[in-house]
Amino acid sequence: MVNNYKYKEKVCDVCKRLLPREKFIINDKGWSRGAPCRECINKKAKEAYWLKGGREKAKERTKKKAVQREQEKQKKQIRERYCLDPNYRKKVLAKAKQEAPWQKTLKYIKSKCGKTKYNMNTKNFLTLKDLEYLWYRDLAMFMDRPSIDRIDLDGHFTFENCRYIELAENSRRTQKRICAKFDKPHFL
Numbered sequence: 001m002v003n004n005y006k007y008k009e010k011v012c013d014v015c016k017r018l019l020p021r022e023k024f025i026i027n028d029k030g031w032s033r034g035a036p037c038r039e040c041i042n043k044k045a046k047e048a049y050w051l052k053g054g055r056e057k058a059k060e061r062t063k064k065k066a067v068q069r070e071q072e073k074q075k076k077q078i079r080e081r082y083c084l085d086p087n088y089r090k091k092v093l094a095k096a097k098q099e100a101p102w103q104k105t106l107k108y109i110k111s112k113c114g115k116t117k118y119n120m121n122t123k124n125f126l127t128l129k130d131l132e133y134l135w136y137r138d139l140a141m142f143m144d145r146p147s148i149d150r151i152d153l154d155g156h157f158t159f160e161n162c163r164y165i166e167l168a169e170n171s172r173r174t175q176k177r178i179c180a181k182f183d184k185p186h187f188l
């Protein structure tokens with residue numbers, strides 16, 4: 001191994017012993033990585049292992065990881081099938097539409113509030129139940145592309161301020177608002 005250092009020895013930061021370079025972790029360029037010696041690092045790792053719960057916990061962790069890996073595998077299979085098989089895609093989409101589409105709305109709202117340029121001060125007060133109620137009240141299942149709309153465009157996402165309307169109509173309203181705000185002509 002290359003040793004780039006002028007001095008052949010180094011003091012460990014933890015045990016304060018003067019040790020040869022080989023007792024430290026050295027990278028492939030010959031520079032030692034980190035101030036503690038190998039012994040101290042191993043000791044610390046062992047302590048952490050037992051603090052985390054020792055062998056049994058470690059077994060649990062590996063099991064958990066195995067389950068996660070299996071899930072990832074399944075997800076990958078589904079994804080591949082979804083991309084290749086148009087019939088399967090149709091089926092999945094139909095099922096997703098049947099299963100509580102307002103869940104998607106809530107996800108969308110959460111992704112918007114306080115995160116995008118025009119919604120930095122917008123807050124969400126809607127729950128899943130509210131959205132379900134709105135979905136049936138506005139008969140969103142008969143729309144081509146239902147979307148959540150704020151009646152007062154500068155207001156928050158509250159039960160009173162929200163409704164489901166067609167996406168096209170919604171975008172038109174948003175566009176108008178942005179154009180008015182920045183003094184631009186709008187063409188919609």
Ligand SMILES: [Zn+2]
Binds near residue numbers: 039
């Ligand atoms: Zn040491």
